[in-house]
Amino acid sequence: MLKAETLTVTYGSHTALGGLDLDIAEGEIYALLGPNGAGKTTTINAFLGFVDLAGGRTSVAGINVQENPVAARRALAYIPEQVNLYGWFSGLENLDYFARLGGQSYDHDVLKRFLTQAGLQEEAFGRKVVGYSKGMRQKVGIAIALAKQAKALLLDEPTSGLDPAASYEFSESLKRVSGQGVAVLMATHDLFRALDIADRIGIMHSGILQDERAAKELSARELESLYLSVARGRVHQASSGMKI
């Protein structure tokens, strides 16, 4: 459903992604781990068609992102680290607007149902978003994704800054979405959450996918150890110029 083939992105002389291959199936949750600057967000941007590729290609539900970025975006939903909404509008109005941008038009009852499914309290539906907490905004983000009825979901650090309860609720919502056959690519620093919900986990460093495992093969300690070895490798690489 989400496919990257020898994906290469450069910013000047810096290589942000160096030939990444990725294939995420329907209903699969893929967690992309890695230190800052590893290339996780660039990977998501490549699926969104927000970066120019130096090589390779990405596709969403068989649609080539580089050739037809608008159609590809129509097929996916995206929740960033910070769901950015229009502060002067209510959660309901934001959902309505973004759904229409995605080509969907719903009546208010349906929109409310999406918000409820995303876990937003009903009393907040009509309140201006400017007064929302980060968790509430993330829930509106999920509702937007639900309303879009997308085939794939891209998440960029979705639980960053959320309290444990909100993070848990978010994970549950995600599992429900995935259960409906949606392919999920989630970039995160949260090893615990990744292990909890992901089917597969990839660890990136310097634009290269260093390791990839099925989540059920790993214990929390093993994942941490694996992650740290990659991160130390980065330190090592920075001083020696060599890759691990």
Added chain:
Amino acid sequence: MFEIARHEFQHQFRDGRLTIASLAFFALLVSAIVSGWVQHAEAQRQHHAFTSEARAQWLTQGERHPHHAAHFGNYVVKPELSLALFEPGLRPFVGQTLWLEAHERPAFTNIPSEDDQTLNTGLGVVSGAAAVQMLGSLLALVIGSLAIVGEREKGTLRQALSQGVRPGVWIGGKIAGLASILAVPIVPAAVIAMVGFLLIAPADTRSDVGVRAVLMLSTNGLLILIALIVGLTVSALVRTSRAALLLALGLWISGFILAPRLASTLSSHFAPTPSLAEYNAAVGDVFDAGFDKRGGYMQQFEALRVTTLEEYGVETLDALETGYSGIRMKHLDAWSTEVDDREFARLQEVYGRQQAIRLGVSSISPFVAARSVSQGMAAMDWAHYQDFLTAAERYRREFGYQMNDLLQQRVTGERWEMDGQNADWAKVEPFQYHNPSAFWAIRQQTGFLMVLLLWLAASWAALAFVTRRLRP
């Protein structure tokens, strides 16, 4: 696109800052229009009174030599269309009245800005058109420049584009939404102005005024649209609001404040208007020396004497039964007219070169082009003033001829002294002038209209180009 436009409108409305700015702008526009209306009505009243009193003074001047009457001369007033209440154009720097006197080609000497220092206090003239052109464009440029980059900084651009909306559609919606917000103060003000134009205009000129008004208001609207599109292009290009604001302000300063002054400075440097002394010296030289193998005035004077004697079959001028003084004055005026026309044509060429320079500068400033078209449609541009000057000069020559003819008829031989009476002055018809048609005005402004349309096309193309590459 409609949904995006509606959302943008609501967003700006709820934000409140633009609403306040729009309301303030509306108040300013209406004040400028009302103030223009009052001033126009007062000026019209004054000029009607002046015209009739000046005419009465001509008619009741009493016994006077016709040539002295020609020097006493007539005052004529350029009629203004009702559009002048919105767009006074060059009036503060030209005036409306001309003194038509013997031997002198008329020129504007009763210039309001030379008496009224309040006309030189700011960066332009107080008028509805100036408010729209200067401040409306600034408003459009600023809100346009912050529109996309603001969403980029807040992250809503990323959210919106990830929904799969086409960037072109999204920006189209933005333009429509922002234009609607800008229309809130401008359209009602334009309606008020339009009502004013048509109410004041005499019935027989209403259709012409209507065409001119539509074109004038559309031109001003077009300028604002261009400013908005340029602002949005800037906004799509830069990464921060700071940079957008800096760039937008830089464009406004260069396009709306510096460029017009630059146009004037370049005109004065590269196509300098001769001073009156230089002009008069040139006319005097040709007058004395002649041109195209024709001798100067003294030679012609002698030739006239000979041909007159031959024509009337007399030995001496004193033997003439007609007034030679009148014949001589007619010839003098005819010769000075020829000489003056020749020199004036050169002056016209200078004005033409200055206009070409202005047209060139308008390629870096749509304001220069839009203002010129707006003034042209209001019949307040240099072309209209020059048309008035030409008509006034024709009238001056006609009544000058009448005076010389009177002299020729009332004296004999070389005698000069005689007096005309009030009945003679009444034979000089009052000056009649109507502003040229809207189509004539359009023809005069074709170059600037084309530049303005090019600006629209170029800014639209630039926005389309950056839209294709729009990234969050």
Added chain:
Amino acid sequence: MNGRLQQEWRLFLKAPATLPLLIVLTVLSAFAVYNGSHRVVQSDRAVAAALADDIERYATYEKTAADFEAGLITEAELGSVRNAHSTVLFRGAARVLIPVRSELGFLSAAEQRPTPDLQRIGINTRYGNTDPALDNPENRLDGPFDSVFIISWLVPLFVLLLSYDVMARDREHRGSALLAAQAGGLRTIIVQRLLVRFAAVFGIVATILLLGTLYNEPDRLGTALPGLAVLLLGLGLIIGFWICLSAGINARAKNAATAGLVLLTVWVGTSLLAPVAISIILNRTAPPPDRLQGILEMREIQNDLNRRRDAVSQAYYDAQPDNRPVRQGNEYEEYWVRELYPRILAFDAAFAPLAQEREAARVRQSETLRRASVVSPSLAMKLLGDDLSGGTPERRQSFLRSVDDYQRQWRDHFDDKLASMRPLTAADYASAPIYIAPAEDKIDRMRRLVERLAALALAFAVAFAWAWWSLKRVEP
């Protein structure tokens, strides 16, 4: 300059927009000075040509008369120099009078017309023969590209562009808390950042103006430099006004765009709208002299005198019996001398008070305008610059008074010969009065300049107080 200030200076210069903006400011200021210098040169050239022409023509008359008296030329070669009506009555022997150009004329085109303010003075009336300017009025529509325009309108905008985000930018990037923890805190940093901006803008503009003064007035530096000092004081105050506003805004603004928009709104309000509002109000409360009414009055007097021409001539010769013509002239002489000359004198006697009242109305409007400029630093600065460059109605009024005085002397000198149709002699030419342009009333000028500086100082003080109050409450 202490170390912190040096550091801020380096940071200021490293900002990407700084150098382009400073270069543009330098180019524009230099261009305005060049323009002003060019205008002064052109004007001086036109004045010199007019004066040379005047002197040459007059000297020719004088010499011809002297040659005739010495027997060097005959009556036939004499021409008309002995006929007063054809020499002093018309422009032949009229003198060209020119006001003394102000030392800092290059600063502003002010009210000056494209051609210099020449007055041709003879026996004939000077009223009603205004020389038309042939200049394309479109070139006057936007005002001149002069230094006063740069100082009054553009310098504030450049200060705004360079300083609107001195702290708002850091707040936006969440760097202000770190800065607040430094010694001296945010207040010191804001002040230092603004000081370097003040120094840069003031330094550039002041240097160019100084160079312009040195170039344009090498012979009158003694009087030009004090004038320049007054101007630079005004420049310092107007830059200070905007710097203080920036300080006040930056003490609070959470993001740079908002800070910029607030300052831009203040600029639009004080520099664009306030002059417009003043213009509308003054048009009602201190209207300009009514020129059309003046024209009608003038023509009415002309008509009245024409109707009473015989009585007017009679009255003149009755009052001056010694001036009765000593001979019968031809029909032209009879008209010009017996009829027209007394009428000219009667016309001036009737019209001069109206013309003087018109000049007085201009001065009154100017006074009111200057007082009103207290609400617009840009306008106050423009009026200060205009005054220093010599463009004030008071100056013109004083010049025209001296012109009228001189014309009285000139007429008195030639009156008897003209009216009595006796021939002029070389001695008449040689002893004709000489025009001395009046020196400006220094106290009055000082008062006007001090008033303008006070208006700017008041604006600065208000902005400074607000900046002080805001900086005391500055938060990261």
